[in-house]
Amino acid sequence: MGARKRIKANQIKEENKSKAFASLRNVPTSPRKMRLVTDMVRGMEVNRALDVLRFSPKEASNRVEKLLLSAIANWQAKNEGQRIEESALYVKEISVDSAxxxxxxxxxxxxxxxxxxxxxxxxxxxxxxxxAETDSTKE
Structure with a gap:
């Protein structure tokens, strides 16, 4: 690995340390069916998205719900002492890629x-x- 690649890779790793995300790999469901579920919750507040996924009849919604709970746990590990309700946590990005x-x-x-x-x-x-986004825009 060259120096530029190593520097860029380390920069990306540092940026990811501040983000709260979760990923699920090699899910045996077609991407088209999974996108129907993920499009329902994109941009939603976290508690509302969990409710929508819990009561959705689609099979893919169970996996997305579990993944969302994992992302919430990752957020709580990075932001100890903050509550989800006070921080207005929402699904910023959700993407489905073909495997x-x-x-x-x-x-x-x-x-x-x-x-x-x-x-x-x-x-x-x-x-x-x-x-957090409104605080950063005020500065």
């Missing part, structure tokens, strides 16, 4: 076979605090 695709064969008539793609995805949640 590996497992290629399988399904038997078809007359000795043929059809290829099936079993898709999976990566989900990343970044939390933000509305009170």
């Amino acid at each position: 590996r695709i497992l290629k399988r064969l399904r038997p078809a008539p007359q000795g043929r076979a059809h290829r099936i793609k079993k898709r999976s995805n990566h989900v990343t949640i970044l939390l933000g605090s509305k009170t």
Whole structure:
């Protein structure tokens, strides 16, 4: 690794230490189905997003709910002494990226076979605090 890459990598690591995020990798659900769930909670306040995910009938909502709880725990570890209600915590960014695709064969008539793609995805949640952002804009 060259010097510029190492410096940039260390800079990115330092920036990530101040952010509260969580990521879920290789989820065996298609990215399209997962995006339907993540689009519901993007930009929502954290407690409201948890309620929406808890009562959603989609299977992917269980995984996103668990990931959101993990992101909240990460935020609490970085901001000890602060309460979620007072900081107005919300889902700042949530992204779904495509992961590996497992290629399988399904038997078809007359000795043929059809290829099936079993898709999976990566989900990343970044939390933000509305009170911290308003404090930084006042300065």
